[in-house]
Amino acid sequence: MSNLLIYTKKGIYCEIADVYIDPWKKVSKAFITHGHSDHARPGSSQYICVNESKNIIKYRLKTQNVSSIAYGEEIYVNGVKFSFHPAGHIIGSAQIRVEYKDEIWVVSGDYKTENDQFSGNFESIPCHTFITESTFGLPIFNWKPQDKVLSEINNWWSTNKSNDKISCLTAYSLGKAQRLISGLDSSIGKIFTHSTIENTNKVIRDSGIFLQKTELLTPETTKKALKGSILLASSSLIDSEWQKKYGETEIATASGWMNVKKTSRWGGVDTGFVLSDHADWSGLLEAIKATKAEKIYVTHGYSDSFSRYLRSIGYDAEILETEYSGENIED
Ligand SMILES: [Zn+2]
Numbered sequence: 543m544s545n546l547l548i549y550t551k552k553g554i555y556c557e558i559a560d561v562y563i564d565p566w567k568k569v570s571k572a573f574i575t576h577g578h579s580d581h582a583r584p585g586s587s588q589y590i591c592v593n594e595s596k597n598i599i600k601y602r603l604k605t606q607n608v609s610s611i612a613y614g615e616e617i618y619v620n621g622v623k624f625s626f627h628p629a630g631h632i633i634g635s636a637q638i639r640v641e642y643k644d645e646i647w648v649v650s651g652d653y654k655t656e657n658d659q660f661s662g663n664f665e666s667i668p669c670h671t672f673i674t675e676s677t678f679g680l681p682i683f684n685w686k687p688q689d690k691v692l693s694e695i696n697n698w699w700s701t702n703k704s705n706d707k708i709s710c711l712t713a714y715s716l717g718k719a720q721r722l723i724s725g726l727d728s729s730i731g732k733i734f735t736h737s738t739i740e741n742t743n744k745v746i747r748d749s750g751i752f753l754q755k756t757e758l759l760t761p762e763t764t765k766k767a768l769k770g771s772i773l774l775a776s777s778s779l780i781d782s783e784w785q786k787k788y789g790e791t792e793i794a795t796a797s798g799w800m801n802v803k804k805t806s807r808w809g810g811v812d813t814g815f816v817l818s819d820h821a822d823w824s825g826l827l828e829a830i831k832a833t834k835a836e837k838i839y840v841t842h843g844y845s846d847s848f849s850r851y852l853r854s855i856g857y858d859a860e861i862l863e864t865e866y867s868g869e870n871i872e873d
C-alpha cells in the first residue's frame with residue numbers, strides 16, 4: 543500500500559494532491575479540521591474547511607483566503623477525492639477523508655463520540671488507515687452523559703443564585719463556551735459573557751447558527767444586573783477587585799481534566815465539572831473499531847501508552863508526532 547498521506551516538517555501531507563491537513567507551517571493549500579489554534583494556524587495561502595467553520599477560520603486567522611464545502615460533499619484535487627465529515631468536537635469540526643485508487647485514509651482531527659446536539663454528530667467512516675487523537679487515551683477517562691453534567695452545572699448556578707452569589711464558569715472561547723451556553727437553563731437567570739467569548743458567539747451567529755441570548759459584560763454592567771447571573775469568562779478576569787465591585791462569586795470550570803483534578807482546587811476554581819469536547823477512553827476505542835482500519839496512527843495526548851495498548855489488542859498502531867496540543871492549551 544502506498545503512503546497516500548505522509549508526515550513532513552510542515553504537517554500531514556498528500557503529495558499527489560499537494561494538500562496539507564492542519565499544517566503547523568505555512569503551505570499553499572491547507573485543509574482544516576477545525577478552528578482551534580493548534581489545528582488552524584495563520585500564514586497559508588489557501589484554506590478549505592466546512593461551511594460551519596468558514597467564518598471562524600476567517601476571524602481567527604485574520605484571512606479572507608478561506609473556501610468551504612458542505613459535510614459529505616466531495617472535491618477532487620489531482621484525482622484525489624477529499625470529503626469532510628462530522629467529528630463532534632466543536633462547531634464546524636470535521637474528519638477529513640482522503641481517497642485515491644481504492645485506498646482510504648481518515649484524519650480525525652479532534653473528535654468526540656457523544657452527540658452534544660450542537661457540535662455535529664460524530665460519523666464513523668470505514669477506512670484503511672485512521673489517524674486518531676488520544677487526548678484522553680487512558681482508561682481512567684470515562685465521561686458521564688452530557689445531560690447529567692449540564693444539570694449539575696445548572697443546579698450549581700441555581701444554588702449560587704439563592705445564596706446571592708454570582709456564578710462564573712470559565713471556558714475556552716471557541717467550542718466549550720458555546721456548548722455550555724446551549725446547555726444553560728436561562729430560566730435561572732441571565733447569561734453574561736466576556737468579550738473574547740462574545741466575539742466568537744457573534745461570528746457563529748453570523749453564520750446562521752442559533753445560540754441562545756447572551757449579554758456582553760462591559761465596564762457599565764452593574765452589580766444589580768449581575769446578581770443571580772452566570773458569567774462565562776476566562777479565569778484571569780476574576781480577581782479581588784472583581785469581588786469588591788460585583789460581590790461574592792463562585793468560580794467553576796468544565797473540562798475533561800477535572801476527572802483527575804477535581805479533588806483539589808485547580809487553577810483557582812472552586813468547583814470542577816467533568817465535561818470534555820474530546821472522546822473518552824471507550825469513545826476512542828469504539829471509534830477506532832468502527833473504522834475497521836488496518837493501520838492506526840496515534841497523535842496528541844497519551845500517544846505512547848495508547849498506541850502500545852492498541853498493539854496489545856491486535857492493531858497495527860504507531861505514534862505520529864504532530865505539533866497538535868490537547869484540551870489544555872488548544873485555545
Ligand atoms: Zn480542538
Ligand SMILES: [Zn+2]
Pocket residue numbers: 578580581651652842866867868872
Ligand atoms: Zn487538538
